[in-house]
Amino acid sequence: MNAGSKLTLDYFDNEASLIYGIGNIGRQDDGLGWEFIDWLETASVCTKAERVKFYQLNLEDADLISHQQRVLFVDASKEVSDERFRFYKAEQKMDFSFTSHDMSIETIMATCWQCFAKMPEVYVLAIKGYEWELQIGLTDEAKKNLRLASSYMQRGTSVAAPTTDDRLQYVIGGA
């Protein structure tokens, strides 16, 4: 899939695809990634794709994505901008911004390549969140962003590769 081409969720509706929701529903808007997966299930969208929900990425996720052709990561974003969500194709990068229980999407991709010599197409849907306290439930604005992102992904969108300047800051969904 080249940057700029039209792409919908149908692209991931096959057994060679993985849709991975990152986050924690106990931390308000950090639950956006999981809520997106829940929406796929209730709306019967992308029923053929493997679906995963987890708090954060770990090293073994490099193995998980190595078995896929296409991966869509869905995560909440703290990005301070007017955008309500962003959808882009990710590129591998060993960024070394490392802890033992939180790794970036780009680093997981790089590890996948280093260890398994495989690289699926990886896309990221980052949905803007606002509140991150110990509380279950999205804020109203985050719910709105989730609806907009879901709708947009169903209609199809242009995919742009990220640049260094507009990379997202991912929320740590610690336990």
Add this chain to the structure above:
Amino acid sequence: MSRKLIIDPVTRIEGHGKVIIQLDDDNKVVDAKLLVVEFRGFEKFIQGHPYWEAPMLLQRICGICFVSHHLCGAKVLDDMIGVGYSTHNLITPTAEKMRRLGHYAQQLQSHATAYFYCIVPEMVLGMDAAPEKRNVLGLATANPELIKRVVMLRKWGQELIQAVLGKKMHGISSIPGGVNNNLTAEARDRFIKGDNSIPSIDQMLEYAMDGLELFYDFHEKNRAMVDGFGDAPALDMCLVDDNGDVDYYHGKMRIIDNDKKIVRELDYHDYLGHFSEATEEWSYMKFPFLKELGREKGSVRVGPLARVNVTKSYSTPLAQVALEKFHAYNKGKSSNKALHTNWARAIEILHSAELIKELLNDPDLQKDQLLVTATESMWTGEGVGVVEAPRGTLLHHYRANQEGNITFANLIVATTQNNQVMNRTVRSVAEEYLEGETEITEGMMNAIEVGIRAFDPCLSCATHALGEMPLEVTLLDAKGNQIDERRK
């Protein structure tokens, strides 16, 4: 002139710690403290909740050693309903073995994480390697085959946790009086033989042996440094069975001195009669100690090094050979050497894999006797649970009223037990690396971290707090003025 330097990447510990080192007029170290400055208060907010929620909620203290909290809480609940160790009405063999299997699976993957993520990078890439390279991702670049094996060790452990506890994180299998599932024959065979997504248990044993060989190689090349770094004497404590061998799930609390003489041996239900906890205004983490000996002489070390010091033997062959080598090297005495903790951890990875292999071949795991049903008259309303978590001895203690709502909870986690000995280690390293210095260098910073990391501290557990994970080191002069500070 005070200066603040920010260092990236963040340090490889779980939680937010700060080290303050005080120098006198001759730039000699007069004080060194590891401060933990987070607070969460799980013991308070669990009060009022139904007793059966406690293991489910309290395991959320941690995303790493949650199985230990889950099982510790489950043992408390067994006591409360009258089928625990305090009443001698025990849960079924299948239930206990399922819990043990989950426990060993967590120890395998947790130790593998701590060892390969936090420790091996320094062993393979060098203590002096650039910090941005001296981590597991640097290893992935330098030795992708090794990291491939680490990925598989973690994945295998996580998959087994899911098979036993129902979820990869924050499990749901242990209930008052037992467990809610056994291990199917299909799942058993998958872990024994492996499939296209996970290796076999024998491959796990091979990877565990490789990890131990890595330590032997490193030790051979760096014997003086490994044996001389961060010497911090303390009593050693862990759970043991009737033979005096470590039991990660249940046993008596045994405490030994450096000559391996038994100082105390107690039923953990009586811990309040033996232990007290000191507090310091500069830390949220308490300082447990044996009442009779006082804080200075009565502080204990827990975790891999303590367990390997205490245990007389292992029931599994490969780990037993490794243990004999460790005991012989230390000439029958307890080791106080901080970096020997990494040796002990590598041995325990192997021991865990062997214990898992034994249990996978135990037909009790496919039996249906999962639960002991308690009657209302058996209700005790109070319980204590202790397990050997990867980082050491973990204790939960709850009380509930007649309605079954929690009225009291106390948790003593391994990192809290190690608080005193970690502070001693920091001081020992500071004296060796910072004495006479007026500026903190990257090498000094890393030395302090290496000493702390040997304990694999989980400061979030210890204070029951969420937080990011920087380590700050502050250097004070004789008058208490800050002369340097670095932050990772």
